[in-house]
Amino acid sequence: MSRLAIINYGAGNIYALRRSLEWAGADVTVDPAPGDGCAGLVLPGVGNFDQVMSELEPYRRMMESVPVLGICVGMQAFYGSSQEGRSPGLGVMRGAVVRLPASKKSPHMGWNTISVRRPGRLLEGVAGGSWVYYTHSYMAESDGGPVTAVSEYGVDVPAVVEQGNYYGTQFHPEKSGAAGRRILENFVGVCGR
Amino acid sequence: MPLSKRVIPCLDVSGGRVVKGTNFRGLRDAGDPVELASRYRDEGADEIVFLDITASSEGRGTLTETVRGIADVMDIPFTVGGGVRSVDDMRMLLRSGADKVTVNTAAVARPGLLGEMAAVFGRQSTVLAIDAKRAGDGRYTVFVNGGRDDTGRDAVAWAREAAERGIGEILLTSIDRDGTKDGYDLELVRAVAESVNVPVIASGGCGSAVHMADVLAGAADAALAASIFHYDAEAIGAVKRILRERGIHVRI
Numbered sequence: 001m002s003r004l005a006i007i008n009y010g011a012g013n014i015y016a017l018r019r020s021l022e023w024a025g026a027d028v029t030v031d032p033a034p035g036d037g038c039a040g041l042v043l044p045g046v047g048n049f050d051q052v053m054s055e056l057e058p059y060r061r062m063m064e065s066v067p068v069l070g071i072c073v074g075m076q077a078f079y080g081s082s083q084e085g086r087s088p089g090l091g092v093m094r095g096a097v098v099r100l101p102a103s104k105k106s107p108h109m110g111w112n113t114i115s116v117r118r119p120g121r122l123l124e125g126v127a128g129g130s131w132v133y134y135t136h137s138y139m140a141e142s143d144g145g146p147v148t149a150v151s152e153y154g155v156d157v158p159a160v161v162e163q164g165n166y167y168g169t170q171f172h173p174e175k176s177g178a179a180g181r182r183i184l185e186n187f188v189g190v191c192g193r
Numbered sequence: 194m195p196l197s198k199r200v201i202p203c204l205d206v207s208g209g210r211v212v213k214g215t216n217f218r219g220l221r222d223a224g225d226p227v228e229l230a231s232r233y234r235d236e237g238a239d240e241i242v243f244l245d246i247t248a249s250s251e252g253r254g255t256l257t258e259t260v261r262g263i264a265d266v267m268d269i270p271f272t273v274g275g276g277v278r279s280v281d282d283m284r285m286l287l288r289s290g291a292d293k294v295t296v297n298t299a300a301v302a303r304p305g306l307l308g309e310m311a312a313v314f315g316r317q318s319t320v321l322a323i324d325a326k327r328a329g330d331g332r333y334t335v336f337v338n339g340g341r342d343d344t345g346r347d348a349v350a351w352a353r354e355a356a357e358r359g360i361g362e363i364l365l366t367s368i369d370r371d372g373t374k375d376g377y378d379l380e381l382v383r384a385v386a387e388s389v390n391v392p393v394i395a396s397g398g399c400g401s402a403v404h405m406a407d408v409l410a411g412a413a414d415a416a417l418a419a420s421i422f423h424y425d426a427e428a429i430g431a432v433k434r435i436l437r438e439r440g441i442h443v444r445i
Contacts, residue, residue, distance in 0.1 A: 015264055015290040107317050107361050109392045111239055111444040112196045131444045135317040152195055175270045
């Protein structure tokens with residue numbers, strides 16, 4: 001069984017995420033000691049950008065060596081900067097995190113469908129048009145590259161990204177019913193290889 | 194296709210059981226919360242709201258055990274409210290598995306609480322519940338303590354202020370319509386939803402899928418209902434098919 005570690009930023013609900021990863025076949029620990037052995041790291045989708053970046057600091061080396069799944073703000077941490085905060089991001093994906101279009105309600109909250117741009121590990125067995133649950137006020141600027149799927153919200157919002165050992169979803173797979181469960185199973189599968 | 198409109202069953206819970214009243218009075222038993230939540234999830238609910246309706250008036254904390262029981266079966270989002278007075282209350286509910294928490298009475302008493310909650314847990318988890326009733330002059334005023342006390346505060350102005358303070362969503366209940374099955378208060382919903390840039394969940398008065406279509410065709414982002422799902426065996430999937438036939442974009 002793959003042993004995954006969730007980095008808990010302290011404030012939000014990681015209960016559902018932990019349980020969903022267990023349903024997907026993982027053995028889950030929370031707040032690993034930096035340097036602990038684990039098959040994959042999960043950055044949950046709660047908290048704000050600066051808080052997330054400061055909590056990630058001790059794990060930078062671990063993140064270079066195992067698959068990393070970033071959810072919502074956890075995925076936004078992959079980029080170089082965010083309009084939500086002042087801290088630099090990890091910068092492993094090119095681009096910046098910006099506010100949602102001013103013409104749309106914010107947060108983008110609720111169920112939206114994904115359009116698949118290219119195949120990827122997370123989306124194996126997940127059809128285009130699948131419904132996923134969003135709740136966010138910032139988004140990655142879409143420059144193709146790592147983006148494997150988008151959702152429409154005034155603009156094309158990057159929904160799923162993959163690059164090297166970094167995997168991310170802007171939506172919450174742990175709250176996205178069947179499609180979300182499959183995505184988490186796929187990530188657990190990546191970690192088990 | 195864009196963001197869908199949401200259909201949200203509400204579980205009003207008192208003493209560990211789901212109950213439902215009329216105009217916030219005359220409660221009837223409607224079942225076990227975990228069983229109902231599971232059924233709604235399977236039928237295609239987009240989200241579930243769980244309100245501990247006795248918490249505020251009797252000064253009890255929300256039933257975290259029930260929250261945990263529901264969270265254990267949910268792979269869709271799940272909002273909890275009732276008797277939330279502080280950042281610590283909210284933390285306890287989120288740790289028990291809630292995704293979002295609603296606050297009403299305590300925020301009216303001290304509006305700064307909204308900003309504190311959003312700063313600690315994020316806007317996406319912070320939901321303002323407004324219980325509103327039409328006043329003699331045609332305005333809507335905000336009620337607290339389970340619909341008992343009129344604050345005299347204008348509901349639209351309060352919604353605007355709360356949105357500026359950083360909440361992520363408004364759960365807007367019409368006290369006049371609650372439990373009546375006469376349909377949502379479309380005027381109230383429009384007045385609030387067109388004044389704020391955050392999502393608004395319309396609540397109070399749903400007696401049929403057509404009522405739901407009426408409110409979702411307008412400015413509401415989501416529609417909440419309790420009785421039509423609890424008693425009338427109206428399956429959520431059937432309601433959504435009617436919504437779709439009427440041109441409402443819903444997740445099926």
